[in-house]
Amino acid sequence: MTVQLAFFYDAFLDAVVGGDPRALGTCLEDRSAADNALVYRNTVFRGAADALSTAYPAVVRLAGSAYFESVAIAYVSAEPPQRRSLVGYGETFPEFLEAAPGVDQAPYMPDAARLDRAWLGAHRAADANALAAPELTAVPPDRLADLYLRLHPSVRIVELGWTVHEAWKANRDAAGREKEAREVCRGRQSVLLWRAGHEVASQALTSAEAAFFRALQEKRPLGAAVAEALAISEHFNTSLVFAGALEAGVFDASQPELDQKREEWW
Amino acid sequence: MVSYSSPPLPPRAGIGLKPEHYRAVLDSAADGLWLEVHPENYMVEGGPRLAWLEAIRQLRPISLHGVGASLGGPDPFDPDHLRALKRLVDRYQPALVSEHVAWSAAGGRYFADLFPLPRTDEALCWLANRIDAFQSALGRQILVENPSIYLPIKSEMDEPDFLVELCQRTGCGLLLDVNNVYVSANNTGFDAGIYVDAIPGHLIGEIHLAGHEADAKKGRSLLIDTHGAPVAEPVWVLYRRLIDRVGSRPTLIERDANIPTFEELMGERAQADQVLQRELELA
Known part of the structure; x- marks a missing residue:
């Protein structure tokens, strides 16, 4: 069976963004390899989160990297990158931080x-x-x-x-x-x-x-x-x-x- | 604005340019060194990054290696991205512009990663049209890079055939990433040597060498193209085999994570340069 491109795009995104690899499995020679999509899922998140910490170094240091990481996870899923360059990604991060859980410890x-x-x-x-x-x-x-x-x-x-x-x-x-x-x-x-x-x-x-x-x-x-x-x-x-x-x-x-x-x- | 003549890259080894190394690159006397950057990192209005690149470009040839075009993706090309890329091409007159056989954006979201495609007639046709449009928009030929594959996607043709066909349909060239071949072969079970031998030499405009790492959970059955380690020995073996057959080609040492000192990176670069120089002497 030929893998249709439109189906593949959706199935791939279901796995990588949605965390559901079932449809992607049908596009593979070996269904059990579908969980390799985690590699992409990690890279996508890591890229955006790293760009965020590069853009906000003082926040990383003041908040500590553990807290920063937890807010970054939430931010990247709420407001993922749109422009085709990660330089400057996180334009709305200060406003997002206002409402982040735990920020009242360091308002x-x-x-x-x-x-x-x-x-x-x-x-x-x-x-x-x-x-x-x-x-x-x-x-x-x-x-x-x-x-x-x-x-x-x-x-x-x-x-x-x-x-x-x-x-x-x-x-x-x-x-x-x-x-x-x-x-x-x-x-x-x-x-x-x-x-x-x-x-x-x-x-x-x-x-x-x-x-x-x-x-x-x-x-x-x-x-x-x-x-x-x-x-x-x-x-x-x-x-x-x-x-x-x-x-x-x-x-x-x-x-x-x-x-x-x-x-x-x- | 400074204008440069834009000679082709020398058939020598270059390195990926990192901000940590700006000063060292500018001061380096290394013969035949050239630099490659991701244009997306320079899509800013002004400031020191562009100034550094300008200063380095006055001494060395550069290549722009894009990651944001999403050639194989479902979305139309991003006009802002294309415009910014064109501005960089006009300003820096790169010897080469390259992109990936991959997609990185969908539904208005940019993933900053290189997603794979099934190697089908449909995908081939879609990619060929997109590469054609992209080259027309830029007004120049591009090279496209073979992906590193983590998923055994059902396909209708082998990757070398797919890539060669893309070149024939669009006039684009190939950026052959030998580490990607090795990683993909390991992950999906084909023979990396046969793959490398199957690529016609005249299509190869540039070669990439990088390091990979084993997946934290799956171990060596799943190798990840992290660009975070030195080039592995079996990749060097494949590289020498390739150069023996096709002759010298501009070769880049790519390093994007765990950035070593400039001297260390130049040590790896010298290794590749030796292979190229020996081949040039033989030729």
């Missing part, structure tokens, strides 16, 4: 996952040079407020409900010192991540700084961003924050609006 875990996700996003974002300070010297001071400045494509701003940034940072790589989780407490924290050269950098922001960068990210002009920040804290030091961001490479070297306005000014 800051989803926030650590949000930082891991943002790190990966920054790491593989489009390439762009960073804006150099001299590019801005031509801008007349009274025009700065109207200026819209594009952030580097790698910039991510993450809003957290736990102050997990330091603990996350310490747990990002195997060389890092594991921080006691008791240093993490409930409280809003905003973190800026961006890629400078080949390295992803991160920095916790004050509420005013966060408002400033968020406004820029929402494509609002510099003056409006400063106003947002000052409305939150009158101590917001515009020139210090701006110079620091410029120095750190948070702005994109390609600034079409700046080029256009420069022509107008001349």
